[in-house]
Amino acid sequence: MTTVSQRTALTPRHLTRAAERVSFIYLERCTVHRDANAITAQDAEGTTHIPSATIGTLLLGPGTRITHQAMSVLAETGAAVCWVGEHGVRHYAAGRALSRSSALMEAQARQWANARTRLAVARTMYRMRFPDEDPAGLTRHELLGREGRRVKACYRAEAARTGVPWRGRQYVPGDFSSGDPVNQAITAAAQCMYGTAHAVVASLGCSPALGFVHSGHELSFVLDIADLYKTEIGIPLAFDVAAQGAEDVGTRTRRALRDRINETRLLDRCVDDIKRLLLPAGDDRTSTGDDQDVVTLQSDGGREVPSGLNHDDGQDDYERVSW
Incomplete structure (x- = not known):
């Protein structure tokens, strides 16, 4: 059998x-x-x-x-x-990454390891969230300050649009029911977005820990990606759900968010956004070879040589290695 x-x-x-x-x-x-x-x-x-x-x-x-x-x-x-x-x-x-290529992981590590490129990616993330502003030249502290003001403004605007009373963001870790219905909906939407973003990040073979805005946590890059869609999708949807009533907010938020993700093709967009952030313009390395196990060895001068061969310079021919 x-x-x-x-x-x-x-x-x-x-x-x-x-x-x-x-x-x-x-x-x-x-x-x-x-x-x-x-x-x-x-x-x-x-x-x-x-x-x-x-x-x-x-x-x-x-x-x-x-x-x-x-x-x-x-x-x-x-x-x-x-x-x-x-x-x-x-x-x-x-599970394991859907891609067999390490191109995105290596690109992420290069962008993260350099202070200038790390800040450049953070600025690009801000521009993706708020395209009406140009963050060029802003320091990290200035970026965080502007992001905080924009999120607060989003809360106020959604409260005015839906008529839901807003008394500020309130969340006690481990105590979901301590917040009012709209805060419960915001928490439920955010957590589901984190899970969805983590699935995409992992499937592309990126590191969840190497963040460009968030830092010091095993899911820093996941939080970065999920936040790209906070003011556009997560917060407005949470206010919509809260406006419909206070009963079973968590379940209704999950269902509504799943429908919204499908309607907006967010997973497709999330994949494109990650590649846009990490790869240079025009770099299409991840579009081919993802279905093959290609392993090379690093040599001098940025060269890559075949693996599975013995590269002893004293030999006339490469000796194939069998492990």
Whole structure:
């Protein structure tokens, strides 16, 4: 009988691109298992099959159990997995990158390692969020100050648009219910956006930790990317949900955000934005070769030489290495 361990490993050719996946799927009070290359969610009402390669992030809520085989296929297909509480979202696991190329990771490291280019990327992020302002020449402190003013102005504008009373941002870590309905909606939207951004960052092979605005945290770059869409999508949607009532704000926010992400094709845009931030204009290295395992060795002068060969200069011919 064929076992899971004997199945052929999936390659990127078999997988759905990150930009074309479902942003996130939330499950609770069920058992998650595997059937071929799909996962199944079984509860008292029956069993639902979900193609694992179409999932961006799987959110596992209270009362869920997941099998080893289900986690195996989710990792193979590059899906991120979050174990979440009743209201919040935390990212605890992720599959391997969908790309086999390290081009974006190396570009991210180069941009991050140089103080000038790191600031340049931070300015570009600000310009992407607020295209009506030119951040050229601004220091980091000035960028943070302007960003803070713009976010406060967004809160006030959305409160005026929806008629929802606004008394300021209030969030107590670990106590979701301490805030009023609009603050609960903002928290739920932000956490879901973090999970979605993490799935895209991981699928492209980037480092979640090397941030350009945020720093010092394992998810700094994830927070950077999620914030690109805060004032455009997250905050307005949270006020819309709060304006509809105070009941079950967290669930309604997650559903509304998932629909909005799909309507705006945000995953596709997120992929393009990350490449725009990290790669020079016209650099298309990530569009080809992503479905191949290409490993080279670094040599002098920026040259790369084939791996799997013995490069002893004393030999007339390269000796192929077998490990």
